[in-house]
Amino acid sequence: MLSNQRIFMIVGSVALVMFSAIVHEVAHGWVAYKLGDPTAKQAGRLTLNPLAHLDPVGSVLLPLLMAWLGGPVFAFAKPVPYNPYNLRHPRRDEVLVALAGPASNLLQGCVGALAFRACYGFWSGQADAMYWVLQALSIYVYVNMTLMFFNLIPLPPLDGSKIVMPLLHGQAKMNYYKIQQYAMPILLVVMYVLPSVLGFDPLGIYLNATAGNLTTALLGA
Numbered sequence: 001m002l003s004n005q006r007i008f009m010i011v012g013s014v015a016l017v018m019f020s021a022i023v024h025e026v027a028h029g030w031v032a033y034k035l036g037d038p039t040a041k042q043a044g045r046l047t048l049n050p051l052a053h054l055d056p057v058g059s060v061l062l063p064l065l066m067a068w069l070g071g072p073v074f075a076f077a078k079p080v081p082y083n084p085y086n087l088r089h090p091r092r093d094e095v096l097v098a099l100a101g102p103a104s105n106l107l108q109g110c111v112g113a114l115a116f117r118a119c120y121g122f123w124s125g126q127a128d129a130m131y132w133v134l135q136a137l138s139i140y141v142y143v144n145m146t147l148m149f150f151n152l153i154p155l156p157p158l159d160g161s162k163i164v165m166p167l168l169h170g171q172a173k174m175n176y177y178k179i180q181q182y183a184m185p186i187l188l189v190v191m192y193v194l195p196s197v198l199g200f201d202p203l204g205i206y207l208n209a210t211a212g213n214l215t216t217a218l219l220g221a
Contacts, residue, residue, distance in 0.1 A: 012136050014063045017143045020108055021077045022053045024147060027104035028097055029080035035093040037086035045080045053077040079157070091166050098162035105148035112140040113218035141218055145211035150203075155183040 026048060029040025040046055045053070054060065055078045087093035116137040123130045154160035161180070168176055179186075195201040 009135075009139070010064070010068060012139050013143065014060070016136070016140045017063045017147070018050065018054065018059050018077075020105060020140070020144050020147055021059060022048060022050060023104050023108060024101040024151070025053055025077045025080045027100040029082060031100035032080075032082040032087070032093075032097045035096065036088040037082050037084070039083045039086065040080045043081055053080075095163055095166055098159045101159050102148040102151050105144040105151075109141045109144035109148070109215070109218060112137050112144065116141065116219055138215075138219060142211065142215045145215045145218075146207055149207060149210040153187075153206075155187060156180050157183075 026046060029045050032039070033041050033046065059077050082097060084090050084094050084097075087097070116134060119130060119133055119137065123134060151159040152163070154164040156162075161183070165173070165176065190203050195204065
């Protein structure tokens, strides 16, 4: 039987990762709008209303499964549509639009860490209401750091691929196009096959070294 704390961690993680993923997608659309592309605005996606963004698998089932298994929790909302041909400076602006999502997670994480540090001074050291507030804030920071670093992996459909692509030229770009064809199988193997079959978890190692360490530093833990 699950303990109250375990239930709180699962439900809290999923709720916070859903909110963080929505902000991530809105950030993409907002920056694209500011750079000349109204597609997201016209589609009604520049809103924090969950109904406009949630994907049943990526926003609910995936984070629930990950939280249940006790691993890193991340999710994705429905991608915000945008048309790169509307951007005023497409080569530069596509990178800025891609960076907007991870940047929004970094900002959310920093805000959550500031709130954590402010609330920590009022905690009595007991399992009271403030204890649960601190738990929620620490989850919020970690969720956002995980989303940021996961999305910076340079494989499509993740943001990292859109950041790397404009920086490549010639043969390097051609080789990257070839790798893109196998992006999803590569992600699935790294996320599920290697940990379960070989006991080797490169994604977990990467996220612990990046999201985990940065969360610790932000929270001052």
